[in-house]
Amino acid sequence: MYTFDTTVSETRRSLLVARLRETNTHRSPVLAALRGTVDDTEVPLDVTALDPAGGEEFAGGLIGHVWARWLHIDYLWVDERHRGAGLGGELVGRAERLARDQHGCRFSRVETWDFQAPEFYRKVGYTLVSVLPDYPPGVTDHLFTKSLS
Incomplete structure (x- = not known):
């Protein structure tokens, strides 16, 4: 069973954004090509x-x-x-x-x-x-x- 926490945590927010970005990069060749560029x-x-x-x-x-x-x-x-x-x-x-x-x-x-x-x-x-x-x-x-x- 999952445990849910509704406390706002900057650490968790940053981790979630980083993981979503990583997932999106793996799923989209366009975003993968964009990563690390000036754009x-x-x-x-x-x-x-x-x-x-x-x-x-x-x-x-x-x-x-x-x-x-x-x-x-x-x-x-x-x-x-x-x-x-x-x-x-x-x-x-x-x-x-x-x-x-x-x-x-x-x-x-x-x-x-x-x-x-x-x-x-x-x-x-x-x-x-x-x-x-x-x-x-x-x-x-x-x-x-x-x-x-």
């Missing part, structure tokens, strides 16, 4: 816009990362005072060019909630791939992708 490392990618009035005040920013030649846009925010002026599109465009030109990315992906920016991502060339209703309850999650080639 197998998550690389942070950030673009920040400072307020044109000067100082260190944020006008907006994008936090993302690159993995397996994909740009992952994790967070995008534009200050209310700077919305509608194209700053969001400029932040995304700069991140896409950086990902493509410096990291060899061929695609980009982003998740956004229904009340955030689905129309914005359509406007800047992203294609809706999936919709997940009630994530979290009462909100719909959208996954978008875009070719960078």
Whole structure:
């Protein structure tokens, strides 16, 4: 009979991730070829816009990362005072060019909630791939992708 433990343990979490990674590597020739290459490392990618009035005040920013030649846009925010002026599109465009030109990315992906920016991502060339209703309850999650080639 199994013994179950619900204590959160960083050691066990790391072991589980390592073992799953090993299993996936053995089962997928694609992942096996990826392991140990530069593409197998998550690389942070950030673009920040400072307020044109000067100082260190944020006008907006994008936090993302690159993995397996994909740009992952994790967070995008534009200050209310700077919305509608194209700053969001400029932040995304700069991140896409950086990902493509410096990291060899061929695609980009982003998740956004229904009340955030689905129309914005359509406007800047992203294609809706999936919709997940009630994530979290009462909100719909959208996954978008875009070719960078």
